[in-house]
Amino acid sequence: MNRFTLIWRNMWRKPVRTLFTMLAVLVVFFLFTLLEGLRLAFSLSDLGAEAQERLLTSHKVSLIMMLPEAYQSRIARLPGVDAVSHSTWFGGRYQDHPEFAQYPVVAEEYLSLNAEIDLSEEYRQAWLANRGGAVVGRPVANQYGWQVGDRVPLKSSIWTRANGSNVWEFDIEGIFDDSGGGMNSGVLLFHYDYFEEARAWGKGTVGWYVTRGDGSIPLEGLMAGIDAEFANSPAETKTNTEAAFAQEYARQFGNIGFIVTLILAAVVFMIMLVTGHTMAQSVRERIHEIGVLKTLGFTSGSIFRLTVLEGLLLVLPVGLLAMLLGWGMLNVVTERMGAMLPGGLKIGTYSVVLGLSLMLAITLGSVLPPVIRALRLDIVALLRSS
Amino acid sequence: MAEQLIRLTDVGKNYRKGREAVRVLDGINLGIDKGDFVGLMGPSGSGKTTLLNLLGGLDKPSQGTIEVDGKVVSALSQGALAKWRSGNIGFVFQFYNLLPVLSAARNVALPLLLTSLPASRRKQHVNTALRLVGLAERASHYPRELSGGQEQRVAIARAIVSDPPILLCDEPTGDLDRSTADEIMALLQQLNRDYGKTIVMVTHDPRAASYAHRVLHLDKGELGAAQQ
Ligand SMILES: Nc1ncnc2c1ncn2[C@@H]1O[C@H](COP(=O)(O)OP(=O)(O)O)[C@@H](O)[C@H]1O
Ligand SMILES: [Mg+2]
Numbered sequence: 001m002n003r004f005t006l007i008w009r010n011m012w013r014k015p016v017r018t019l020f021t022m023l024a025v026l027v028v029f030f031l032f033t034l035l036e037g038l039r040l041a042f043s044l045s046d047l048g049a050e051a052q053e054r055l056l057t058s059h060k061v062s063l064i065m066m067l068p069e070a071y072q073s074r075i076a077r078l079p080g081v082d083a084v085s086h087s088t089w090f091g092g093r094y095q096d097h098p099e100f101a102q103y104p105v106v107a108e109e110y111l112s113l114n115a116e117i118d119l120s121e122e123y124r125q126a127w128l129a130n131r132g133g134a135v136v137g138r139p140v141a142n143q144y145g146w147q148v149g150d151r152v153p154l155k156s157s158i159w160t161r162a163n164g165s166n167v168w169e170f171d172i173e174g175i176f177d178d179s180g181g182g183m184n185s186g187v188l189l190f191h192y193d194y195f196e197e198a199r200a201w202g203k204g205t206v207g208w209y210v211t212r213g214d215g216s217i218p219l220e221g222l223m224a225g226i227d228a229e230f231a232n233s234p235a236e237t238k239t240n241t242e243a244a245f246a247q248e249y250a251r252q253f254g255n256i257g258f259i260v261t262l263i264l265a266a267v268v269f270m271i272m273l274v275t276g277h278t279m280a281q282s283v284r285e286r287i288h289e290i291g292v293l294k295t296l297g298f299t300s301g302s303i304f305r306l307t308v309l310e311g312l313l314l315v316l317p318v319g320l321l322a323m324l325l326g327w328g329m330l331n332v333v334t335e336r337m338g339a340m341l342p343g344g345l346k347i348g349t350y351s352v353v354l355g356l357s358l359m360l361a362i363t364l365g366s367v368l369p370p371v372i373r374a375l376r377l378d379i380v381a382l383l384r385s386s
Numbered sequence: 387m388a389e390q391l392i393r394l395t396d397v398g399k400n401y402r403k404g405r406e407a408v409r410v411l412d413g414i415n416l417g418i419d420k421g422d423f424v425g426l427m428g429p430s431g432s433g434k435t436t437l438l439n440l441l442g443g444l445d446k447p448s449q450g451t452i453e454v455d456g457k458v459v460s461a462l463s464q465g466a467l468a469k470w471r472s473g474n475i476g477f478v479f480q481f482y483n484l485l486p487v488l489s490a491a492r493n494v495a496l497p498l499l500l501t502s503l504p505a506s507r508r509k510q511h512v513n514t515a516l517r518l519v520g521l522a523e524r525a526s527h528y529p530r531e532l533s534g535g536q537e538q539r540v541a542i543a544r545a546i547v548s549d550p551p552i553l554l555c556d557e558p559t560g561d562l563d564r565s566t567a568d569e570i571m572a573l574l575q576q577l578n579r580d581y582g583k584t585i586v587m588v589t590h591d592p593r594a595a596s597y598a599h600r601v602l603h604l605d606k607g608e609l610g611a612a613q614q
Contacts, residue, residue, distance in 0.1 A: 001488075001491070001492045001495040001496075001498075001499070001508070001512075002499070002505070003499060005492065006488070006492075006496075006499070009487040009488055009492070010487055012487070013486075013487050288483075292483045292485065293496075294468065295442075295471070295477055295483075296471070296477075296496055296497045296500070296544075297468045297469060297471045297472025297473075297497065297500050298468070298499075299464075299465060299468050300464075378445065379439075379444045379445065380436075380439055383444075383483075
């Protein structure tokens with residue numbers, strides 16, 4: 001028998017209650033971890049520096065309206081422009097899976113503008129050499145089980161081929177990682193030439209332009225300059241940073257995320273209250289026993305430590321296990337839905353620290369008040385209580 | 387002449403009840419020799435438990451001094467008092483006061499957690515104490531699995547496990563039937579006679595009191611010799 005035995009036995013005073021409390025802690029911190037994953041996914045807080053500095057130029061009316069291909073050379077000539085490239089929303093889906101992002105691009109231009117795309121030289125060469133080739137972000141390849149050398153059919157909801165089919169086939173020539181914020185990690189890139197030649201309509205138009213400044217004039221000025229260039233033309237433009245576009249796009253999901261967050265937070269809070277109440281109750285039940293321990297010569301300090309340690313032993317291991325399980329769950333979801341969640345679901349150091357703080361708060365918040373109240377009573381009063 | 391172990395001088399105790407102070411003990415002067423076995427009787431509410439608590443350092447007198455073995459315990463701080471209690475006093479209560487979550491052996495081992503004895507020695511002491519009270523074979527039983535008499539034996543084993551010179555018993559047979567009470571009294575008598583424990587025992591039961599060397603009577607907070 002040592003002090004740990006005493007703590008352990010006290011903790012299992014009512015085994016069903018202990019198990020119930022542990023289960024509640026497990027649920028709370030499992031949900032908490034999922035919540036953190038969702039919150040971070042919707043916050044787009046780590047878009048990366050490139051996305052703050054690249055400009056995206058779309059049709060002034062709507063992102064889905066097309067712009068003439070000829071704008072590229074006009075943008076390139078503007079003062080302060082270092083490089084410009086374009087992409088188009090392809091709107092393809094693989095089998096019955098939901099739509100994800102594919103862009104027809106001019107490979108060399110696009111890769112040099114999006115330096116965060118981490119494509120090996122070997123893959124790059126292979127892709128450049130194959131007109132019908134494509135490269136794809138790792139989350140997408142993982143989700144659909146694609147490997148280099150596979151030929152994959154994508155059905156476009158927008159683009160029909162000259163032969164009337166809307167099924168396009170691509171050879172996977174490479175898989176890349178996104179070292180930036182993940183904006184590009186969930187996409188499939190294929191050759192614009194191939195697209196331009198094969199599409200049944202819309203020839204000579206693109207979805208939007210991506211521009212990088214050379215630093216000689218401020219971004220604000222560059223944005224205004226681009227839009228001024230096309231003012232009063234049939235296709236006026238709207239230019240903003242890539243990050244701002246992403247944020248706007250995410251906002252529609254962000255609202256859903258916010259609601260989900262609120263609901264889960266309410267659930268977490270409720271279970272926390274119940275758990276705290278149960279733990280406090282378990283301390284209040286042993287007022288008399290605290291009197292007995294003090295009679296035997298245990299000091300207030302040692303009883304305080306025993307009680308707090310018991311609370312921590314009840315909450316911390318299960319809480320950490322729950323966060324581990326939640327983290328595993330986030331990874332599984334990311335694996336399964338890589339194309340839809342290109343940034344992935346993950347938690348950061350901040351989430352772990354927040355989780356640990358919550359665990360400490362539950363434990364201390366429920367254990368401290370009753371134990372302090374008990375220890376303020378003198379022994380005679382403790383022993384007289386039943 | 388026997389050596390005096392406990393000395394109370396003009397001890398008084400008040401309790402606050404709301405605004406007014408209630409005098410529970412008044413002008414108690416008492417000496418108890420080493421090896422004595424003192425019975426303490428008196429009507430309910432006369433202050434017997436309060437006196438026992440003062441002797442055991444669970445509470446402090448409002449006035450007067452309590453000396454034990456030459457030490458003025460009534461002047462000790464709470465921390466010093468806790469340490470002193472663990473080395474000098476064994477308590478036995480009417481309702482046993484065992485911890486329900488611990489087996490008999492672990493209940494007995496509890497006071498030893500406050501010592502620096504190694505685990506093997508602690509185990510030895512626990513076994514010795516349990517054997518002495520005749521419950522060695524119940525070591526792993528929980529209090530709820532024991533009869534009242536057995537629980538009280540475990541409580542006595544806990545009180546003597548760290549070998550304190552003084553045992554304070556507050557109605558130790560108050561919750562037991564007559565024959566079980568006799569067994570408990572025989573055990574206390576043995577501890578007094580064979581192991582030299584100085585015992586102060588509160589009781590309502592004249593039969594139990596007859597085991598004591600002398601009986602004191604407490605009435606309305608004042609002490610008198612028992613009218614025998
Ligand atoms: N902690 C306390 N606070 C207030 N009154 C107390 C307290 N302890 C004892 N008393 C009062 O002191 C008197 C004596 O109590 P006690 O010593 O328990 O008597 P006995 O043990 O002889 O029955 C009783 O009237 C009791 O109500
Ligand atoms: Mg009493």
